[in-house]
Amino acid sequence: MKFGDVGVAVAIIAIIIIIIIPVPLIMLDALLSVNIALALLILLISMYTKDALQFSIFPSLLLITTLFRLALNISTTRYILSDGYAGQVIEAFGNFVVRGNIFVGLVIFLIIVLINFMVITKGAERVAEVAARFTLDAMPGKQMAIDADLNSGLITEVEAKQRRKDVQSYSDFYGAMDGATKFVKGDAIAGIIITIINITAGIGTGVIMRGLPAGEAAGLYVLLTVGDGLVSQIPTLLISTATGLIVTRAASESNLGGDLLGQLFxxxxxxxxxxxxxxxxxxxxxxxxxxxxxxxxxxxxxxxxxxxxxxxxxxxxxxxxxxxxxxxxxxKPENVMNLLKVEDIELEFGYGVIPLADVSQGGDLLDRIVMIRRQLALELGVVVPMVRLRDNIQLNPNEYIIKIKGVEVSRAELLFDHLMAMNPGMADDSLKGIDTREPAFGLPAKWILEQDREKAEILGYTVVDPPSVISTHLTEVIKSNSSKLLSRQDVKALVDNIREDNPALIDELIPNQLSIGEVQKVLSNLLDEGISIRDMETILETLADYSVTTRDIDMLTEYARQSLSRYITKKFADQGELKVITLDSQLEQMIMGSVNKTDTGSYISLDPNTIQRILEDTFSKVEKLASVGLQPIVLTAPLVRIYFKKLTEQSLKDLVVLSYNEVEPNVEVQSVGTVAI
Missing domain, CATH: 1.20.58 (Methane Monooxygenase Hydroxylase; Chain G, domain 1)
Structure with a gap:
């Protein structure tokens, strides 16, 4: 097939030339035979095709074959009207059908034409039109089904990509078939018109120009017209049948013959x-x-x-x-190996929660999980692993648990046919309902009936449905455990994504200065404190700059945080103002003086009593700031920040600790308290 593409182009141009330039009769006979063979080939291919996409060139092929038949019709008409003879193929077909009776032969020919036009071609056109419309309408649902299967882990990313490509290909194919069937219909109509022209003009030519008697002229030109019509209509009938087979054929593991025998008998x-x-x-x-x-x-x-x-x-x-x-x-030993695999994220639920995850019962939990993964990709810059959904008969019917790396991290219980009304702190407490706690943030809440929703919103409550409760809870659990979910493979994928646009940066940094594992630790440290790693290029640029002087992970994390100062300022500063708790200068010096550095990292060596006093004073300042509705933020020197965070993270995990270098100069900082001992 080295020159096959050139040959096809030449063949199409030759078809156009046939319309204009007369061809010798011997070549015309050969081309008519080729037309019949080509139509038979197309019919057999359509019968043995297991799936429509295996014959995706069919719409274009319809146009080419239609043009070829019309070119042959023009050539044969030229010979019939000018010479009263159009070659052996047409004469043989005419004699075979007419058999001495012009009227019977003409009727049989017209029946063949009408069957092709009214039954097969018209039916194929309608089926192609409906198939194109239904395929296009079904595309959004199929895309959502692929996303749901991908999210639940039933298929891989590669399989999902291939299935999306197939959905698009089916849509393109049936859309093209809808248009291509118009060629077949037009070809059938053209065949009827050419037949009428050949008979009428032929008889007129024979009587007027050649001086033949009317009966002899009619016999001659009807014979030639019927032969010409059969030579063109038989391939048209075959290709029309092939068109009908293609558009009515469902995907199968076998060909038409195998399916026909298997399903009938x-x-x-x-x-x-x-x-x-x-x-x-x-x-x-x-x-x-x-x-x-x-x-x-x-x-x-x-x-x-x-x-x-x-x-x-x-x-x-x-x-x-x-x-x-x-x-x-x-x-098989592989069966034991499969049991050792631990899922990154699992959502297990009792049988009462199944309707929320079952699409056939109207559940949209799978769609919500897809949106969670997209939201966290934008918010944190990480690709969240697949969330494995499982029913667990050991749980209460309305209970669900969330597991990270196979370990339960949170559980909650829903109340169906109810809505959760959360009190943000300023709502009227007179609302009647079943007292509970919102599982994601621990806010006081009530389960209320649907009819009380409007009343609850008027009283200042935030009202959500059970699926929103689960999705919000799952989102917060994933956020708080994002550093544990970030694997070396995930980091490699993120790095490879940067490599496409900035290969020089990656080639300099990895593995010459830092390994994938060391980059992973820095990114995990950032995620541990809620810092997004979406601006991966800036983070890697910073690591490339400072890893030549230190490979201490904590210090590299601090440098990365400082390079993200605009993001951190935007995240915590409210309209250019930042109210913070500061550290006493003597306390900062004490912390720095107690830092011990080892090969495995740095730690603070303060006596327990001192640590307890620091924590108590910090807690009192944090409580005071939270009581007035402000987020507790501690602002300290860059060299102290990481160690003070480590000192307080066990008792005050969610405490935000910033350094002066992480706050933009245009922010107005106001100290509302100082931690001292």
Missing amino acids: GNNPTIMFIVGGFLLMLGLATPLPVLPYVMLAGMFFFIGFTMKNATQKSMEEEQEIADIEEVEEIK
Whole structure:
């Protein structure tokens, strides 16, 4: 096929030339034969195609074959009207059908034309139109189903990409078929018109120009017209049939012949016995001829007995194979290995929560999880692993638990047919309902009926439905555990993404200065404190700058935080103002003086009493700031920040600790308290 593309281009140009320039009769006979062979080839390919996309070139092929037939029609018409002879192929077809009776031959020819035009072509056109419309309408649903399967872990990213490509290809194919069937319809109409022209103009030419008697002229030109029409209509009929087969063919593991025999004679032997009995009754109890009906009845009885024996034998073989496979499966060591795999994120729920995750019951939990993954990708800059959904009969019906790396980290219980009304702190407490706690943030809440929703919102409550409770809870759990979910493989994927636009940065940093594991630790430290790593390029630029002087992970993390000062300022400063708690200068010096650095990292060596006093004073200042509705933020020197954070993270995990270098100069900083000892 080295020059195949050039050959196809030349062939199409040659078709155009045939329309204009007369071709020798011997070549015309060959081209008419090629037309018939090509139509037969297309029909057989459509029968043996298992899926429509395997013959995706079919719409374009329809246009080419239609143009080819019309070019041949023009050439044959030129010979019929000018010479009264159009070659051996047309003469042979005309004599075969007419057989000495012009009227009968013409009627048979017209029946063939009408069958092709009114039945096959028109039906194929309608099926293609409906298939194109339904395929296009079904695209959004199929895309959502692919996202749901991808999110639940049923398919991989590669499989999802291929399935999306197939959905788009099906849409393009059936859309093209909808238009291509118009070529087939137009070709059938053109065949009828050309036939009328050939007969009318031929008789006129024979009588007026050639001086033939009317009867002789009619016989000659009807013979040639019928032959010409058959030579063009038979390929048209074959290709129209192929078009109908393609657009009505559903995806299958077999070809049309295999499906036809398998589905007609491979399912239920009882049907064969019923058909055979009915045919036997028609043959023996009615005036219909006995022999054909008795023979047909015997054939169906034979097929039924054969199917019954084959089905029984197949069931026995399948059972034997299943028993052997079960024994072999148990012996495989891979089965034990599969049990060792720990899912990154799992959401297990009781049977009462299943409707929220079941699309067929109207549940949209899968769609919400897809949105959670997109939201966290934008917010934190990480690709959240697949969330594995499982039902667990050991849980209460309305209970669910969230696991990270196979370990339960949170659980909650829902109350169906109710809404959760959360009190943000300023709502009227007179609302009636079942007291509970919002699982994500621990806010006081009530389960209320749907009819009380408007009242609750008027009183200042935030009202959400059970699916929103689960999705919010899951989002917060993933956020708080994002550093644990970030693996080396995830970091490699993020780094490779940067490599596409900035290969020089990656080549300099990894692995010459830092390994993937060291970069992962820095990113995990950032995520631990809620800092987004979406601006990966800035983070890696900073690591490339400072890793030549230090490979201390804590220090590299501090440098990365300082390079993200604009993001951190935007995240915590409210309209250019920042109210913070500061550290006493003596306390900062004490912390710095107690830092011990080892090969495994740095730690603070303060006595327990001093640490307790620092924590108590910090807690009192934090409580005071929270009581007036402000987020507690501690602002300290850059060299102290990481150690003060480590000192307080056990008691005050959510305390935000910033350094002066992480706050933009245009922010107005106001100290509302100082931690001292």
